[in-house]
Amino acid sequence: MDFIYLHTMWILIILTFISSVAYFITDELIPKLKELFIKAGLYGIDLCKTSKDKVPEALGVVSGCTFLVTSFLFIPIVFGNNLMDVKSFPHSEFAELLAALLSICCMLLLGFADDVLDLRWRYKLLLPTIASLPLLVVYYVNFNSTTIIVPIPLRQILGTTINIGFVYYIYMGMLAVFCTNAINILAGINGLEVGQSVIIASSVIIFNILELGGDQSKAHTFSLYVMIPYLFTTLPLLKHNWYPSKVFVGDTFCYVSGMTFAVVAILGHFSKTVLLFFIPQIFNFIYSVPQLFHIIPCPRHRLPKYCAETDLLQTSVTVLSKKDQDNLLTKFVLKIFKLLAIVNINENNECIYMNNLTLINLFLVKLGPTSEVSLTKRLLCLQIICSCFAFLIRYPLASYFYNISL
Secondary structure (H helix, E strand, C coil), X not given: CHHHHHHHHHHHHHHHHHHHHHHHHHHHHHHHHHHHHHHCCCEEECCCCCCCCEEECCCHHHHHHHHHHHHHHHHHHHHHHHCCCCCCCCHHXXXXXXXXXXXXXXXXXXXXXXXXXXXXXXXXXXXXXXXXXXXXXXXXXXXXXXXXXXXXXXXXXXXXXXXXXXXXXXXXXXXXXXXXXXXXXXXXXXXXXXXXXXXXXXXXHHHHHHCCCXXXXXXXXXXXXXXXXXXXXXXXXXXXXXXXXXXXXXXXXXXXXXXXXXXXXXXXXXXXXXXXXXXXXXXXXHHHHHHHCCCCCCCCCCCCXXXXXXXXXXXXXXXXXXXXXXXXXXXXXXXXXXXXXXXXXXXXXXXXXXXXXXXXXXXXXXXXXXXXXXXXXXXXXXXXXXXXXXXXXXXXXXXXXXXXXX
16 A cells, blocks of 8 residues: 555656646747737737737637646556556556546637637537536446435435436536536636636645545546646646736636546546535626526626726626516516625616626625726635635535535
8 A cells, every 4th residue: 555655656746747847838838829829810909908909819728738738648657557467457547537638628629619719608508518428438437326425414314325326427517517617707807717727726636635545545646647737737827817918818728627627526526525616606607697597688798897097997787778677587686686785786767787797796896996906816815715615614514414524
């Protein structure tokens, strides 16, 4: 056992070194490829700045490619010792890693296609579902465990465990869809998409390290094989995307990041823990649901409004016409939001003006006009606090509900 643990540590040290090299390569590539993206028409204008300079878009494809290349180069190091002995070769672990990289590679391709073609929202829900199929197939072949542990308060009614069968695969497919889109809808200001992803990745890595000596050490080792190169290739993107942003990451980065987290959650067998690290994204999604499903009018961009005179961001608004206000479901949603005091509403005889339903705008409602960099830092501080809270739930509190670790 000690030999296996030391061997794992040695492999992880090598992976960290290779990933460190990938960091510097990515850091060099991003500024060198900026003009190439602009010439190809992949650029945008930063709507939260007075400058109208072209900012290259979809640079997440650069970090995504270096992440995948690093992972490919790492495969012979992990499995090289077993290549000559077919009987002892870990086929199941090899299949897991290949399926993980295949799903991430699919999302890299589909995300870049979205940045180029500007796909409709229904495709953004469909594409992660398709890309997650290799994961689900490998999970079925290697594990096919669909039993969940029932919390202690419900055990007298439901028993200790429940086998939910095919529903569990639906849950995992929906997890992949949620992760890929949750980061995408909590976005729009410099550094936020990449910053939250770095914090989540760091939280997952810390969790994996804490669990390396446990019963599921193989699953957590697999997760580290994926998350370490992801983190090191994402950090240089954060450097260039930080305020004032020199590049935009595009949907490519959000898709790759979301699928990476879904991969380790599903094949690492800690999907509930990963969701705990997504607390801000879960709140943002629930808060955004009325607009995402057009119960409340949803403009194309829900970014904060930039005030050039003060160089501050203000809440952006959506307008509800008389027709919108007559909808019973819309009335119900407005009543709930008013009761919870999580919207800013201004009414006149004809229309209702209310803030767009994103966590970014909610911060501006509660804190008032704020500079872009300050707003990003506050949102990332919330992400860190939520990760700390997730660890609190995961360790001290879990035993009260399960008598075991989640």
